[in-house]
Amino acid sequence: xxxxxxxxxxxxxxxxxxxxxxxxxxxxxxxxxxxxxxxxxxxxxxxxxxxxxxxxxxxxxxxxxxxxxxxxxxxxxxxxxxxxxxxxxxxxxxxxxxxxxxxxxxxxxxxxxxxxxxxxxxxxxxxxxxxxxxxxxxxxxxxxxxxxxxxxxxxxxxxxxxxxxxxxxxxxxxxxxxxxxxxxxxxxxxxxxxxxxxxxxxxxxxxxxxxxxxxxxxxxxxxxxxxxxxxxxxxxxxxxxxxxxxxxxxxxxxxxxxxxxxxxxxxxxxxxxxxxxxxxxxxxxxxxxxxxxxxxxxxxxxxxxxxxxxxxxxxxxxxxxxxxxxxxxxxxxxxxxxxxxxxxxxxxxxxxxxxxxxxxxxxxxxxxxxxxxxxxxxxxxxxxxxxxxxxxxxxxxxxxxxxxxxxxxxxxxxxxxxxxxxxxxxxxxxxxxxxxxxxxxxxxxxxxxxxxxxxxxxxxxxxxxxxxxxxxxxxxxxxxxxxxxxxxxxxxxxxxxxxxxxxxxxxxxxxxxxxxxxxxxxxxxxxxxxxxxxxxxxxxxxxxxxxxxxxxxxxxxxxxxxxxxxxxxxxxxxxxxxxxxxxxxxxxxxxxxxxxxxxxxxxxxxxxxxxxxxxxxxxxxxxxxxxxxxxxxxxxxxxxxxxxxxxxxxxxxxxxxxxxxxxxxxxxxxxxxxxxxxxxxxxxxxxxxxxxxxxxxxxxxxxxxxxxxxxxxxxxxxxxxxxxxxxxxxxxxxxxxxxxxxxxxxxxxxxxxxxxxxxxxxxxxxxxxxxxxxxxxxxxxxxxxxxxxxxxxxxxxx
Amino acid sequence: xxxxxxxxxxxxxxxxxxxxxxxxxxxxxxxxxxxxxxxxxxxxxxxxxxxxxxxxxxxxxxxxxxxxxxxxxxxxxxxxxxxxxxxxxxxxxxxxxxxxxxxxxxxxxxxxxxxxxxxxxxxxxxxxxxxxxxxxxxxxxxxxxxxxxxxxxxxxxxxxxxxxxxx
Ligand code: SF4
Ligand code: FES
Ligand code: FES
Numbered sequence: 001x002x003x004x005x006x007x008x009x010x011x012x013x014x015x016x017x018x019x020x021x022x023x024x025x026x027x028x029x030x031x032x033x034x035x036x037x038x039x040x041x042x043x044x045x046x047x048x049x050x051x052x053x054x055x056x057x058x059x060x061x062x063x064x065x066x067x068x069x070x071x072x073x074x075x076x077x078x079x080x081x082x083x084x085x086x087x088x089x090x091x092x093x094x095x096x097x098x099x100x101x102x103x104x105x106x107x108x109x110x111x112x113x114x115x116x117x118x119x120x121x122x123x124x125x126x127x128x129x130x131x132x133x134x135x136x137x138x139x140x141x142x143x144x145x146x147x148x149x150x151x152x153x154x155x156x157x158x159x160x161x162x163x164x165x166x167x168x169x170x171x172x173x174x175x176x177x178x179x180x181x182x183x184x185x186x187x188x189x190x191x192x193x194x195x196x197x198x199x200x201x202x203x204x205x206x207x208x209x210x211x212x213x214x215x216x217x218x219x220x221x222x223x224x225x226x227x228x229x230x231x232x233x234x235x236x237x238x239x240x241x242x243x244x245x246x247x248x249x250x251x252x253x254x255x256x257x258x259x260x261x262x263x264x265x266x267x268x269x270x271x272x273x274x275x276x277x278x279x280x281x282x283x284x285x286x287x288x289x290x291x292x293x294x295x296x297x298x299x300x301x302x303x304x305x306x307x308x309x310x311x312x313x314x315x316x317x318x319x320x321x322x323x324x325x326x327x328x329x330x331x332x333x334x335x336x337x338x339x340x341x342x343x344x345x346x347x348x349x350x351x352x353x354x355x356x357x358x359x360x361x362x363x364x365x366x367x368x369x370x371x372x373x374x375x376x377x378x379x380x381x382x383x384x385x386x387x388x389x390x391x392x393x394x395x396x397x398x399x400x401x402x403x404x405x406x407x408x409x410x411x412x413x414x415x416x417x418x419x420x421x422x423x424x425x426x427x428x429x430x431x432x433x434x435x436x437x438x439x440x441x442x443x444x445x446x447x448x449x450x451x452x453x454x455x456x457x458x459x460x461x462x463x464x465x466x467x468x469x470x471x472x473x474x475x476x477x478x479x480x481x482x483x484x485x486x487x488x489x490x491x492x493x494x495x496x497x498x499x500x501x502x503x504x505x506x507x508x509x510x511x512x513x514x515x516x517x518x519x520x521x522x523x524x525x526x527x528x529x530x531x532x533x534x535x536x537x538x539x540x541x542x543x544x545x546x547x548x549x550x551x552x553x554x555x556x557x558x559x560x561x562x563x564x565x566x567x568x569x570x571x572x573x574x575x576x577x578x579x580x581x582x583x584x585x586x587x588x589x590x591x592x593x594x595x596x597x598x599x600x601x602x603x604x605x606x607x608x609x610x611x612x613x614x615x616x617x618x619x620x621x622x623x624x625x626x627x628x629x630x631x632x633x634x635x636x637x638x639x640x641x642x643x644x645x646x647x648x649x650x651x652x653x654x655x656x657x658x659x660x661x662x663x664x665x666x667x668x669x670x671x672x673x674x675x676x677x678x679x680x681x682x683x684x685x686x687x688x689x690x691x692x693x694x695x696x697x698x699x700x701x702x703x704x705x706x707x708x709x710x711x712x713x714x715x716x717x718x719x720x721x722x723x724x725x726x727x728x729x730x731x732x733x734x735x736x737x738x739x740x741x742x743x744x745x746x747x748x749x750x751x752x753x754x755x756x757x758x759x760x761x762x763x764x765x766x767x768x769x770x771x772x773x774x775x776x777x778x779x780x781x782x783x784x785x786x787x788x789x790x791x792x793x794x795x796x797x798x
Numbered sequence: 799x800x801x802x803x804x805x806x807x808x809x810x811x812x813x814x815x816x817x818x819x820x821x822x823x824x825x826x827x828x829x830x831x832x833x834x835x836x837x838x839x840x841x842x843x844x845x846x847x848x849x850x851x852x853x854x855x856x857x858x859x860x861x862x863x864x865x866x867x868x869x870x871x872x873x874x875x876x877x878x879x880x881x882x883x884x885x886x887x888x889x890x891x892x893x894x895x896x897x898x899x900x901x902x903x904x905x906x907x908x909x910x911x912x913x914x915x916x917x918x919x920x921x922x923x924x925x926x927x928x929x930x931x932x933x934x935x936x937x938x939x940x941x942x943x944x945x946x947x948x949x950x951x952x953x954x955x956x957x958x959x960x961x962x963x964x965x
Contacts, residue, residue, distance in 0.1 A: 166863035171872040182868035183850055 005071040010078060016069040022304025023051055023064040023625045026077065027143035029069045034079050034086060034115050036093075036200045037152035038065035041257055042145030042161055048093070048152050052085035052259035053077045061085035076203070082147025090119040096131045096175075097201070098147050103230035105143070106202030108215040112150065120197040133178050139186035141193055141261055144529040149179050155195040162258070163189045164393055179203070183239040188712045190386045190695060192768065193264040196249060197257075208268055208707040213237070218244060221622035224609045225263040226319040226513035226602040227698055230365060230387045236267065236603055236757075241624030243267045243603045254365055254611070260386035261711075262695065262702055267603055269704035270626065276585040276598040277627025288590060293628065300595040301642045307551040309336040314546035315517050316555035317562065318342045318512025319699040320632065321607025322616070323656040325514065326521040327636035328555055329529060334645030338538025339549065341525055342518035344562040344569075345480065345511035345693065347778065349540045353673035357531035358519035359508040361388075361612040363475070369394045372471030375432075375464055376404040377495060378425050379479020381412060383695035383713075384509055388612070389413070405429060407481070407690050408721075408763060409756035414678055418463045423688060423761050426487050426680050429494040431455045435465035435499075442501040448673045451457050451490055465502070473502035480598040481692050483510050484564050484766075486778045490678040505613075517610035529660060530667030547693060548572035554580045555632065556599065558700055560588055560772040564691070567742050567776040581635055583626075584700050598629035601701050605631035618654070686780035687726075690763040699766030717765040720749040720783075730783055740764070741782045744775025748786065809855035814840045817857060830860045834870055838877055847878035875930065883918035883925035885964045887945045894936035899952075903940050906954050910961065924964065 003018040009031055016025040021044065026033050036048040046066035053064045053290045056074035061082060064075070076082050094116065101107040133146040153170060156179065156258045160166045168188065181187070196206050204796075218237040223246075225232040233249035246267050248259040279296030280288055304312070312336055325342070332340040343349075361368070368391040381389040389412065396402050396414040403418035404410075405428045414597075421427040430452045437444045437452075439462070444452050468474045476499040482491045492508070499506035512518070512686075525538035539547065545565055552573060559569035573592035576689035580593045583601045599605075604625040608618040625631065633653050640648030650656050694717035696708040708714060720738055722730070732738060734753045739746060747770055757763060762781055764771050774781065810818070817840040821833035835857050842848055848871050857864040871877045878886075889907065890899045904915065907926060911919050916928040935941045938950025942957070949960055 166865050169863075169865035169869045171869050171875045173863075173875075182865060182872065750925075 004203060005069055007069050007071070007073040007075060009075045015329060020069050021065055022053065022055075022062075022067045022069055022073075022075055025069060026064065026075075028236055028527060031077060033064045034119065035065060036111060036115075036150060036620060039154055039156060039157075039198060042154060042157045045153050045157065048150065048590045049089045050093070052082065052089060054079045054082040054085075055541070070193045086119050087121065087489075090116060091121055091126075093122060093150050094120060094124060095126045095128075096147070097150065098130060100148070100200075104145070104148065104202035105205040105210055106148075106199075110143045110202060111200035112148075118221065119586075123415075131175060134148065136180045137186065138181070138193070139188075139712065140707045141207055141265060142187065142196060143205045143207040144180075144203060145202055146180065148201045149199075149506070150201055151177060151179065152200060153179070154198040154200070155179065155204060158195055158198055159189065162194070162337065162390065163191045165189045167192075186625035186712050187775050190260055190382050190713065191258060191390075193261045194248075194258050194290060199707045206245055206264075208265055211460065213239050213244040221620070222249060223603065223619045223622045224513075224617045225259065225266075226321075226388075226609060227262050227266060227702060228260070228385045228513055229360065229516060229610075229612045230255060230385055230507070231232065231513060231609045231615075231617050232263045232387060233617070234263060236622035238623050243270060243623040253364060254615075254617075255387050256390075257500065258387060258390065262386070262698075262708065265707045266702045266705045268707055269701040270601045270603050270623070272584070272704035272706070274584045274704060275626055275629075276582060276596055277629065278535050279598060279628065280585070280596040293630075296595055296597060297638060297642055298779075300579045300597065303579065303594060304335065304553070304643065307577065310339075311550040312337045312552070313339045313539065313549040314341075314395070314553045314555075315344060315541060315557050315559070316340075316518065317557050317699060318510065318515035318518050319602070319701075320514060320518070320555055321602070321605060321653070322514060322517040322521060323607045323653040324382060324605075324609060324632040324636060325518045325523045326529070326656055326660045327633050327640070328553075329522045330648070331553070331636055331640055331643075331645070334640060334643060334648070338525055338534065338536070339544050340523055341541035341544065342512070342515065342523045343483075343510075343541045344557065344559065345483055346488070346541060347484045347486045347564050348488035348490075349542065350676070350678070351492055352524075352526055352537075352540065354493070354675055355519075355672060356508075356770065357670055358516040358610065358614065359493065360516050360614055361475070361477075361507040363507075364613045364615075365391050365611075368392060368475065369398060371395050371400050371473050371475050373434070373467040373474040373629055374400060374402045374477060375468060375475070376402065376406070376477045377479060377491065378406060378481035379404075379431060379477065379480040379509060380410045380481070380692060380695075380791075381479065382410065383692075385612075388509075396790070401471065403464045403467060405432075405464075407758070408754060417467060418460050420460050420464070421756060421758065423690065423758055425485070426451065426490045426494065427455060428461070429491055429498065430680065431457050431461040433494045433498050435461045436469065436498050436501045439465055440469060440501050445497060445675065447677045448493055448497060450677065450679045451494065465498075468502035468504050469531045471504075474499075474502060475507055476504050476643075477507045477509065479509050481690075483508075484692055484777060487681055490680060493675055493678055496675075500545065505633070511698060514609045516612075516614060517608070520610060520664065528667075530664045531670040532667055533673070536741050545569040545572055549576055551577040552579070554578065554582070554593075555636075556582055556700055557702075558584075558586060558589070561697070561703065561767045561769070562699075564766065564777045566744070566766065566775045566777060567772040581632055582700070583629060584704065597635055598625075599628065599632040599635055600629050604629065605633065607633065608653075608657050616657075618657070646694070685761045687783060689774075689777060689779070689781050690757075691766045691771075691777035693767040694765045697765065703767070716752065718749065718768055719752045721752045721754050721757060721763035723759055723761065724753055724755060725759040726757065726761065727751065727753045729759070730785055732785045732788050733790070735788040736788050739784045739786050740771075740774060741784070742774045742776075742779040744779060745773030747771050747774050809851060810841070810859060811844060814844055815859070817868070818856070822860070831862055833860060834862065834867065835874070838867070838871055842877060846884075847881055849879075859921070875927070881890070881918075883922050884925060885945055886925045886927055887961070888927040888930040888933070890930050890933050890935070890939070890941050890943075892930075892932035894932070894939040895941060898939040900940040902954070903942060903952055903957055908958060924961065 035051040051064040052061035054076040220235040233251040234257040560567040563569040608622040696714040818837040821836035825832040857867040918925040
């Protein structure tokens with residue numbers, strides 16, 4: 001092609017494409033050019049000048065990051081002139097740098113330190129005083145030492161270009177220029193931690209791991225994040241078997257070079273106080289005591305053997321590894337128990353027979369960037385799957401038409417073509433379905449006829465329908481909130497029709513990094529591994545907890561937080577024999593459990609996660625399990641052995657995955673069941689609760705990561721959110737306190753007001769202890785005002 | 799976060815809003831960032847200096863990230879982000895003025911008013927601007943700017959006369 005050119009670098013002829021910068025060509029060829037401000041994922045700023053190189057016939061050295069290639073160009077990266085220019089820039093950069101490497105967290109992995117070694121002089125010509133920059137408090141995740149900043153603006157560009165939140169900037173001018181927020185505000189991006197990696201010096205470092213380890217003491221172990229189905233690739237940096245910090249592992253197809261703060265800082269939860277270091281059992285007198293593995297396992301086995309398998313309920317966290325999930329399934333099969341599920345966050349099970357083999361996107365995350373149109377329904381994208389939100393943002397920048405149907409404004413960092421505010425997604429989607437039917441001439445299928453009866457189709461619904469029909473490729477994406485809803489089946493059926501009729505793909509997001517793995521492994525009451533129907537079906541997660549069983553096995557589950565039943569989920573546990581395989585112990589667990597078996601967190605086990613596109617990603621296990629905890633799959637294997645179940649003797653976790661693979665291979669194509677008739681429920685009276693799992697409450701590990709819990713986002717989740725109209729009706733303003741009551745229990749929370757919330761709605765997070773006692777998420781809520789206004793700060797200080 | 803309920807426009811006077819609107823109209827749609835300098839001038843003219851609240855109001859009114867308003871306001875020396883005196887005096891000390899006695903003018907003013915550069919007299923009358931580079935009046939060096947007016951070919955007597963004439 002004509003845009004092929006050749007340039008010569010240090011005497012070597014290299015191929016290049018027109019429009020490329022010199023540094024891209026040298027990087028591809030493995031020729032090192034020093035740099036600070038250049039980053040392949042960010043725009044070119046060319047403000048550090050460290051990358052100066054000599055170019056033939058150019059009167060002076062040119063920045064390689066901002067010099068486009070030209071055919072026949074001759075570049076010298078190590079010539080006398082180039083090196084002289086690089087050394088001069090280095091001396092300049094160090095004029096104001098404090099050179100405090102011995103007390104700097106970046107020491108040992110600092111780009112400035114490395115380059116100063118290569119290009120810096122021993123003595124500086126500058127004897128003036130160095131400038132001092134006051135530090136800002138950017139929140140619990142990022143430490144600042146701004147005197148070290150060299151003004152490369154990578155952190156600023158990250159906010160503007162990638163995260164879409166411009167929080168950091170360069171204020172002042174010349175020598176007085178400073179990087180910061182100017183007003184000393186905390187960063188609230190869910191991706192803020194990435195500036196730690198981007199900062200080439202020690203100006204921005206990770207606060208939770210500050211001063212705890214030197215880079216050369218750390219071992220980098222590969223891992224996969226279990227907190228959302230993107231499955232971000234990680235390096236866990238360990239010392240002596242302990243996870244000291246987590247950084248991204250580049251994988252263009254999955255997480256590019258980024259990770260969410262949740263992936264980066266959740267590891268702190270593994271060393272929380274509430275970690276369970278040794279097995280514990282409840283003795284005959286009802287007292288808890290620590291014991292050894294053998295005794296604890298014996299007690300678990302004896303208890304389980306005494307139970308009728310049909311009176312047993314088995315629940316697993318969807319953040320578990322595929323191996324744990326499959327062994328959990330095998331345990332259930334061995335015991336003859338079909339009450340098996342991982343869908344604690346699900347509200348409606350009517351359509352489970354129609355579900356696809358597993359949830360997901362139906363396409364690779366990177367393919368999202370190429371879509372022409374997307375309709376998002378019921379998703380706090382930035383909280384549920386932060387990196388998918390980034391892909392959608394890129395799609396919009398490339399021209400995609402993205403619309404959303406949400407109960408509130410979730411502050412997506414891209415403009416929406418149609419932003420439909422609706423607390424009743426079934427009704428809104430029915431109108432879209434009706435519009436799609438009318439425009440495309442494809443009739444709404446019979447089972448859904450009743451649901452679209454009498455809906456009024458408005459301009460917004462038509463606009464959404466047209467955007468999907470007109471696009472070459474489109475996605476209808478159902479968020480976690482649809483999974484939680486009691487009418488989720490109807491929303492899913494409508495979304496399926498809209499997708500089919502418009503030629504779009506229907507994607508489903510579910511809670512947990514490995515819910516796809518749980519579907520595949522058959523941690524379900526109605527399906528075998530691979531998706532084949534299993535009859536008769538056992539009890540689903542909700543029924544297991546509303547119809548008391550005699551015994552339960554919980555795999556890393558905290559029912560009061562993980563279940564859409566809230567603390568109501570604990571009621572049947574009180575009388576039953578309960579075995580918990582868990583990394584943590586809580587006060588509530590002590591009340592309902594009988595045997596506690598300590599298992600490793602995702603940091604401490606080998607295993608596999610199935611991601612958004614159905615891809616399997618495995619890890620070897622990064623850190624040593626704390627105390628006497630053991631990887632979950634080993635504990636399940638031993639349990640199987642002690643129960644004398646056949647075929648429970650794998651020596652490594654990959655053998656477990658291999659067995660599952662073989663079983664899946666033997667399964668033919670699975671036909672989901674035919675759709676059934678679904679109708680819309682009339683909206684209920686009273687305050688309708690909008691509930692979901694907030695960003696930092698998705699699983700047991702995240703819930704214990706202190707730095708994440710100290711963020712603005714976590715604090716904001718511990719509040720009751722109402723719209724201005726509702727606030728006025730209740731007679732309360734932002735910062736006031738209210739008491740909430742349901743038929744199950746009560747809660748007390750501060751009030752926040754959000755302009756986008758409709759009257760009649762109250763947004764109350766699930767997954768947090770503050771709201772657990774309200775019970776099931778779909779209970780109508782009564783409100784009593786405790787304090788109409790924010791407390792007077794002057795008074796509280798005294 | 800877009801959780802505030804008060805409309806940002808409420809924090810700007812009608813007059814300021816009209817002036818900002820006029821600036822916005824000068825640029826193509828979607829390029830309202832170009833109106834930022836004009837907007838900040840209008841606000842400072844009315845309030846004397848820029849507060850964070852006012853800068854936030856401008857940011858929200860123009861639909862810009864707040865930090866980008868702080869960046870501009872802190873970059874240009876003609877914007878004040880702290881309270882200052884009624885009259886602002888900037889003496890040029892760049893090359894031409896330096897050669898023609900600009901530094902003496904500064905010393906004289908500091909002595910006369912009893913304040914250092916960057917300070918305001920106790921009666922709130924006069925503010926001596928921190929540091930000013932070439933104001934593009936080299937031909938009339940030494941020079942100073944009082945509020946928006948240039949005074950050139952200064953002598954110390956002329957400085958006295960000008961300063962004493964300020965209310
Ligand atoms: S803080 Fe770091 S990333 Fe940001 S401009 Fe300074 S050196 Fe660059
Ligand atoms: S890397 Fe080229 S100027 Fe900074
Ligand atoms: S040097 Fe003073 S005006 Fe130019």
